[in-house]
Amino acid sequence: MQKDRFRAMALLLFVSAFLFFLFLGNHPLLEPDEGRYSEIPREMIERGDFITPTLNYVKYFEKPVLHYWLTALSFKLFGYTEFASRFWPALLGVLGTAVTFWLASSLYGTRAGFFSGFILATSWIYFAIAQINIIDMGVSVFMTMALAGFFLGATGDRRCFLLFYGGMALATLSKGLIGIVLPCAVAGAWILATRNWKVIRKTLYGWGILLFLGLTLPWYIAVCLKNPEFFHFFFIREHFLRYTTRIHDRYEPAWFFIPILLAGGVPWTAFWVRPLLGVRESRERLYLSLWFAIIFIFFSLSSSKLIPYILPVFPALSILAGHKLDRYLTHPHADGIATELVMTTLLMGLLSGALIAYPFFQDRFSAGVLLRVTVPLAGTLLLTLFATWASWRKHRTNAVVASLFIGALFTCLALKGGFAFYGTFLSAKQTAEIIEKARQPGDMIVSYEDYDQGIPFYLKTRVVLVNWLGELEFGSKIGDQSEWFIDRETFMKRWESNRHMIVIFREKRYKDMLAKGVGNMRVLGRANDAVVVTNRPEEGAQ
Template sequence: MQKNRFRALALLVLISSFLFFLFLGNHPLLEPDEGRYSEIPREMIERGDFITPTLNYVKYFEKPVLHYWLTALSFKLFGYTEFASRFWPALLGVLGTAVTYGLASFLFGTRAGFFSGLILATSWIYFAIAQINIIDMGVSVFITMALAGFLLGSAGNRRHLLLFYGGMGLATLSKGLIGIVLPCAVAGAWILATRDWKLIRRTLYGWGILLFFGLTLPWYIAVCLKNPEFFHFFFIREHFLRYTTKIHGRYEPAWFFIPILLAGGLPWTAFWLRPLAGLRESREKLFLFLWFAVIFSFFSFSSSKLIPYILPVFPALSILAGEKIDRYLKRPDLEPFKFELVLSSILIGLFSTALVAYPFLQDRFPVAVLLRVTVPLATALLLGLLCAWSFWLKRRPRSVVISLFMGAFFACLALKSGFTFYGSFLSARQTAEIIEKARQPGDLIVSYEDYDQGIPFYLKTRVVLVNWKGELEFGSGIGDQSDWFISGERFMDLWKSNRHMIVIFRENRYRDMLAKGVANMHVLGRANDSVVVTNRLEEGAQ
């Protein structure tokens, strides 16, 4: 039995690693997130300061430090490459499938655990976020570890609670207070629902509490002592005001995450869409449902919403789906699969239609090029579904499941081409390459009324920002930053001076400058919507 569990885990890790690491570094950093979360650790290494995060060399306190530390480590190991930038989200994605497998195996058996891990790995939203350098994958994995540790610790050896407290500590060091709020809220809801009040005392594990504070307090204390302004900005503005107000301009309606949930779990959505049906069967299923419901509700009521926020619900949903598939395969009839296949047909049909229609409904990207991304993705899902129906009619349940897995697997591979596509349009690398060929020591690199986060990463230098502060507004007010955040009037004075400048304009701003008759606008090159211009006439300029 133990050997079978190890083999299943090894196979799951192998499949997940193949999916997540294949072609991981083949496309440039995507704007704006990957540029931001690559530049911050690069600056940490350059400055030798791993306490105070900076972005474009001004203090940046929107997130805690763990993700930056991990990315800095991968840069030291692999160099400043796109692969190194995305290494930890991919690796943590594999870890997340393994933790999901471990919990599901403990609750429902090895086969259910294997299905659960594979469902998670091939759910397109989980797969996609494992390919992007953002913080959310780590947060999701650490919350999964915490909740797995809580459930295991409440059912058996209290030492499993170290996983509960350790996971919360790592999540808190990754994204702040939600690292402790969400796991405790789920645990509290379960205690209330089961009225098992003894769990409160059992969960208060001294060694675990020491572990949590040992992981979190050193950095939080150090950053507060070094930066007195950190506490109010991070804890008040970035937590309470961000959750309760529209301060970040990311407001969406309460139902925003529903379509994300339905589409993000494909092709497995139908297998967990009826979680209420089995709630009375076991306390464990109730826990998994509350895991989903509490986190989903928390972010739905938040005033700030982004797609990756609900990633932590998918391990719980994957376990519910994996257990259901495992239970169905134990039955002699195929009737249980019928509802899921019908519902999957509706959801995948709608999603595939949207994928094929989307290129014709937008005007930002070339239709023919975008179709090369969306059509293979839709085709993989539809072929998997058609094969599943075919085997259902032949009464071959195992082949039904294999068909769905294969459709999901090839859909993930097709999605990789989407990253390559968007990398050609949503990256600063091409712009940086134009600048790198032309710049000389002492040149000012300037971004006019906009800011591509990847520019300082690729050029390894600071950028002057004209009429733009954005998320750097807080840092721009600390210390003397007057030479780096300048007005349009001061920019024109510098442009007319003898100071050599290379400036990034958006196409519309460049045309505005030409219309105003600004002199010495020598174009070095164009990349997507950016025009790179210098005030120094040189070979290759127009």
Template structure:
């Protein structure tokens, strides 16, 4: 049997190995590290408060109304916490599972467009891409909305391919569920992609196909009831959610998240690591973009490029930019990369010197990580080497093995198979580093110290900031001093009265007959020293937070 040929049994074993590795990569580690502030604390506390209050209509954060995001992920996280307990692993089940689903949906689309082997390679590429694994490892909303966008576009494609309009039921359901996850973006981006794809390919019948009454009805059945109920319970929800959080956030710098228009270019490049070295091959003369094999293949490539660029341009034009926003770009890019590598296999040569370029990129990454370890604020060199040893092993020894396999066999398929193993080892190492970052940015440790000496009736104050994970780990509401931030809207409601105080009110509380804990990070040490001279002991607490107490 030649190196090119695998038996049916070997193919099934290889596919099973990749699938099991993907599931393990995203699920095994979710209990291993504490909640990372600020995002994980926020998106864990809201469902915890839903369970505590029994109110599953109005989201609340630290006891006040919080309308920045819709309800679906809160519901699912609350369900997970009910089953698995109120702990870190339970709140990460939703992003981890949706990450795995997003990978398999993307692989399914690759199978529909290309071949089974392209689908398997697509799954491996997307699963081990740095940005995908980073976002799939923390409890934020971006992975779920990405998965629903992928589902809507894959089912649209399948509906067009099979000419079976029932697939559009799933497309509309996905957009409705995305609406309940992160708002109107779940409609704007998929329909924008479909619109431009229709223009580029001149398939005007798309309009007739997707205006599908049963799908539209299903969309409203799924998407409208919660919005109706929350608007009935909260008269100011509509303006805050639809006007402020959608139009003003996109069009203005209201959230102070402005980045230059080119911000997402390096984010996509780094987000696709360790596969970025294969990107140049996409644009060669015989690459999959410039050299299509049929009219159907050309339309497929246009669909993937339209998907990528509509998302990329939309967010690049926004005045509000965060790294996870660009996550939906990774699915079409992973398919294009897999198809490009498969083209190299077919041609029996590396297009654009893909292996060489990728290897150099990996070695540069190792050098950059070593440099970063000597300059990082909260990760030292020892922690990076100790926790992330798999990264260094995979990108040095592992990569050397890959190169040796290529030099010995000259078989691109065998070489890529070996690199897939390296990529999974790299991703596993990345998980360890991710966990170490969480250890340096968590309220878990300060909350544990407070719980050891806390008594009924004691008051905990978060000073100069709202420390997101503190209420979750203390299982109670905290007073917020000299800060409003994202809680400003809720603080003006009756539910916020007495829970937001200034420095003078904090001093009165401190001097009262109540036992008071004040929690703060190192940036607030100078302000705390002015308010409470000689109260801060010289220490560097694990997790990045200090606390003082007015009486023992």
């Protein structure tokens, strides 16, 4: 039994690592998130300060420090590359499938555990976020560790609570108080629903509490002592005001995450819908359903919503889906999946149609170019449906599951093309390469009324910002930053001086400058919507 479990785990780790690490460094950093979360740890290394995060060399306190530390470590190991930037999200993605396997196999057996981990790895949203340098993969994995540790500790070995407290600590170091609030809310709701009051005392595990405090307090205390402004900005503004107000202008309607769930779970969405409705069947299913419901409702009620926020619900949904498929193989007549296949056909059919039609209803890219990405993806979805239904009609249960699994793999591989495509259009790397070829020592690098986060990362230098603050507004007010945050009038004075400048304009702003008669504008190159201009005359010009 243990040997089978080990083999299943090894196979799952291999498949997950293959999916997440394949071509991981082949496309440039995507704006704005990957540029931001690469530049902050780069600056930490350059400054030798691993307590105070900075972005474009001003204090940046929107997130805690763990993700920056991990990325800085990968930069030290692999250099300042795209692969190094994405290394930890990919590795943590693999770890997340392993933790999901461990919990699911403990609840439902080895085969269900493998199915659950595989379903998680090949769900579109999890697969995608495992290859993007953002904080959310770490948050999801650490919460999964915490929630797995709680349930296994509550129903078995108390030492599993070390994972509960350790996971919460790492989540808290990744994204703040939700690392405590959400796991405790799920655990508390389950205790309340089952009326298993004895678990409360069992959960108050001394070694676990010490582990949590030992992991979280040192950095939070250090950053508060070093930066008195941190406490109010981070805990008040970035937690309570962010959740209850529209301070970040990320408001979306309460139903925002519903289509994200449906599309993000493809091709497995239909397989967790019915299990969610059977919450009273067992304490395990109740726990998984509460895991989903509380996190989903919490973020749906928030005034600030982004797609990756919902990622922590997918391990629970994957276990429900994995258990469903495991039961289908064991009892194909009692636990049939005809309803799930019909739902899958409807969802994947609609997605396929949308993927084929979308290129003709947008004007940002050439339809022919975009079809090279969308048609293979739509094709894999349709082929998966065809193979699955063909196997189902012949009552070949193993072939049905195999068709779904193979189709999921090829669908994920088809999705890889999307990264390469959007990396061409959503990256500052081409702009940075134009600047790098032209700049000379002493040149001032300027971004006019906009800011690409990847520019300072690729150029390894600070950028002057004209009439733009954005998320740097807080840091721009600490210390004397007047040389680096300037208005249009100051910019024009510098432009007309003898100070050599290389300036990034958006196409519209560049045309506005030409229309105003601004002189001495020599174009160095264009990249997407960016126009790189200098006031330095060509070499040899009189």
